[in-house]
Amino acid sequence: MKRFSFSLQLLLGLVVGVALGFVARAGELTWLAGTLTEVGKIFVQLLKLAVPPLVFTAVVVSVANLRNVSGAARLAGRTLLWFLITSLAAVTAAIGLGLLINPGKGVTIATEGAKAVDLEGAGTWIDFLTGIVPTNVVTAFTELNVLQIVFLGVVLGAAAMAVGEKAEPFLEVSRSVLELVQKALWWVIRLAPIGTAGLIGKSVATYGWDLLAPLAKLSAGVYIGCAVVLAVIYPVLLSLVGRVSPLTFYRKAWPAIELAFVSRSSVGTMPLTQRITVERLGVDRDYASFAVPFGATTKMDGCAAVYPALAAIFVAQVFGVPLGLGDYLLIAFVSVVGSAATAGLTGAIVMLTLTLSTLGLPLEGVGLLLAIDPILDMIRTATNVTGQMVVPVLVGRSEGRLDEAVLNAPPQPLDDTLREGAERGKDRELVSA
16 A cells, blocks of 8 residues: 555545445345445544543643743734634625525424524533633543643643743653654554545445435535635635635645545644645744644634634524524634634534524524434535645745745655655765765
8 A cells, every 4th residue: 555645546546435335225234234334434533532632731731831932922923813713704704605596485394393503611601611710630631622632731731831940851742742642643544545445445335325305505605615715715815815826735734634525634634734834844942833723723714714604694593593694794704703612523513502692593494404414414514624734834834834835845645654754865965965
């Protein structure tokens, strides 16, 4: 398999998974469908296993690293500003698309049996804000509450900055754990082609195209909306603000986008996202070590902007609730301000619940969409991860932290052995010089 690039391996896994899924569904081969399900489940479990220590140490180290970066406050502020700008652009495009296609009009779904989704800390803004602060440090990790883990990481990272040298032992442990987890997670990522076959195959074998029929407009709308963000909004920003060729960007960023599509986890993709951002796109390593983990837990244009906007319009139309200008402005506000609610792993269910409750729409609408959520989550996560690489490039350009030589060089191999060999070669050249 080393003869093939990682991108091609993922593509092969995708094709094999779709083919096996159709075979399992057409032939009613329950053993094959079960095998695909278990393969996909194990891959996702391996990704999730690394999430608590990865998120915590990445946030702690990235916040603490800001003390080594000149103009750290300005960098953090610009990063957050571009997060907000791109989220606003994405949700505006989604609302416009929703008004154009009317995803819920003419849809006949029995809403009587739909149940409201009861998610602690997701019902209202008060629940969300109070849910950020953990009542117990241990349960934040054992229950995989990513948002609370991020909160703890930010607080301890900031405290480490304030304490200074006395906090160095704690930071050294955090850096070591982060390196260990990233190395182990990279091994898991190398299994992604197999995991891809299982995840895609399971979806095809289980759902086929049946579930998409009554929700075809919404499904198409989410994919089209994300495509607009990926093919129009991001390229325009890259060209005009970042002065970077969109083709160059996508050619180099493609492995992370592919992995995000099949894994449906921004956090699980984070080590690959960070490696590509630094080693292929040329963003300064110190800045990227802050921007990428920060983005992986808060920058969600697919899950927090495109999907909630279209889904809210869909739910309102299905339940016969008219929306006015104020409601659309509220959707935009929730998408821009509340994107941290998605927290990199929870998908868009929390964000959709928050959006519907803010608009006063029936939370039963979430139940109607749960069946097709895995299908929609693939393109949403791919959009999220793309945005998490676009913003560091934009800020890196404006702050002089973008290496043109790295950006314009041919894409470097992502295999660990080749990468480490290249680094050793560089070290020998420096010593001889």
